[in-house]
Amino acid sequence: MEQDRPMLEDIRLAYAQAGTITAPEELPSSVDEARRRLRHDFVTEFIDRLAEINVDVIRLSELTTAYSFLAEARPVVAIKATGNWFHENWSLAHELGHLVLGHRGVLDGTTGYERDEAAANAFAAELLLPHARMQAVDWTRLHLADLAELVWETGTSTDALRRRLSSLHLECSSEVAAALTMSTQKLLRHHWTGARYGDPITKRMTAATRRSFPSWLHAAHLEQIAAGKIGKRTLAWMLEVDAGSLQVDEPEPTPSLSGAALEEMLGCGETCPPGVDVRLGRSQHPCKRCGEPGNHGNSRPPWTALSIGSYAPGTPGIS
Structure with a gap:
């Protein structure tokens, strides 16, 4: 955490400079409510769907791991930009679990760390790979094209899916078991038939590398700058541009x-x-x-x- 502390402090500063922040509505109270409020196929636009339930997501390449916390009373998830969209989805679901379950200060070495991590992992597994959906699949007869489609639709990795099958004690064919030892990218490149146009796999990878802050936070800083209440240095940091070259409305x-x-x-x-x-x-x-x-x-x-x-x-x- 010490390596990430400067970035986390900068994030808190960005929220502190945003002016009056409206208190968000209550978070979902359970994984089932979270899935209902995020709506069907949420993983294809996970960050946008989280924004709809007032959970802010910040993606920075400088971070070493993912975090969840409250900033000016708003729930925030901060994740590392890596390009691994399936790892990102798991991190988002895991950190949402910490927020929904009311976990605070979950740091390695603190009391209750392993318990809270296990609970957040269970939340993520049920959110992304619901028990009912997993039970409905005949894993002993599943074709690899269908397996690849399921991985794409759920936005999970082959490793996460393999672990979920094990935890639910679901038997699968030797072909499926072997395929789940592949990397996620390899399984999709070799067996997924869903790509009709372009390269959606690379598109997801590219999106997961981009620096990202909530759009409302950008707008709040623009308003504060125009009102002469703050400078534009923090906004420039969020946008990863030089403050001197950033053209925004400023007071005379x-x-x-x-x-x-x-x-x-x-x-x-x-x-x-x-x-x-x-x-x-x-x-x-x-x-x-x-x-x-x-x-x-x-x-x-x-x-x-x-x-x-x-x-x-x-x-x-x-x-």
Whole structure:
């Protein structure tokens, strides 16, 4: 977790800067309710379906594993971008299980870790490979094309399916057993006949590599930036672009102070020479009036909080 901590802190910052966040509706109370609310064939657009039940998903290549937590009261699942869409589906289902089951702080080495992990795995297995559906298949006569179709439809790996059959004590033919020792990609490339046009397998792989944040979070940051409440650095991080090149609606910059106004603010009776650090309110040269740097001979405290000329509403770190 320590390696992922900076990314997780950045995620929390993104939520904290989003302004007022509407409290989401309650999560499903069981795996059956989750499947009902996600609707049929949800794995083909799993992240979008989770968004419909107000579970946010963030995909980042910098993460080393998946997490689930609450950010500003919103349930969030953060996953690593790998391109393995079947592993991603299992991670999404597993982390949803943690959220639905009310697990918090599930970290290796903590009390109850193995128990909570087993419960989340059982939730994921039942969500993706329901007991009733598995029982309805005649695994002793299943053709490999049908096996490949089932793997594609359920969005699971051959390994996950093999483990599910074992846990349910379902017998299968030697041909099916051998096929389930293949990699998921190999089984699909060799036996799946569902691809009519293009290359949907590669398309799923490519989608699972993309950096992703909830669309509402992007929109919230755009609103906050336009209102001058935050800078655009966090949004640029979410979009993985340079903040300087990101063109968004921003408030008009604060007009520059005239020389006289600046002198009055700094308490200096005469024009200060070049070298005044207006951000800190200290001069790099002595004042013509008092001969001292800093306060220019007046009784005012140092302007250590000033940001004249460089400050504009929305500067990162200033709210």
